[in-house]
Amino acid sequence: MPAGQHRRRLMGEINVVPYIDVMLVLLIIFMVTAPLLTQGIEVELPQVGAEPLDPEDYLDAEALVLSVDKDGQLFLNLGEPETPITPEIATERATALLNRGPDRPVLVRADARASYGDVARAMRVLQDAGARQIGMVTDPEELRAPGGR
Template identity: 55%
Template structure:
């Protein structure tokens, strides 16, 4: 009676695990933003990857779709977010606003995202602890 040798499968699984552990931190790319600190409850874990609009210290806007290092206009971000929300309405939308950005500019981005169809817009902060 023949038996299946599972040792090679275990080796492959361990190699894949190491590859995923090494590449996972590289997936969180984006624009360097100095987030404000705030004590807040974390957002519940979503199955879908969120759309992240970053506002750097100079007030430039970036979106985590396609080329993340490309500066985008607010109208372009509104259009792209609207397209994604139409395809997947439950996609979470988050804003990474630098602490040096005026509050009014972050509110302008929030309004544009809600006009694009985002049901709710979250603000990302750092834990002060």
């Protein structure tokens, strides 16, 4: 080695600071979005012995869900899902969403104690918004004892 030249040593350490920064950003994103993923309206779903829908049909698009509680109040899984809304507001919001994604699954999630008229009005709101098909969310029917009801 000629005089005046120094040999560089290789550094064998990995700088983990950028990875920590990315993980902290992801943690913040998940902390903010996690409360939005659940719908806070407690609804006692009717039990029906219907065939479950194929989940493959609903993997690509998030479903539009209009909930009806036992008092007939409407709740949409957009914006503030815990706040009751009027049929007019539900129609406006659902129309805007269905215009952007017309193939989005549309579901009614009604309490078993809700009146038939309230559920029919909720379905009408979704029809007015442009929903082509409307599904009903139910719980699977429990097995009954023979001769029992």
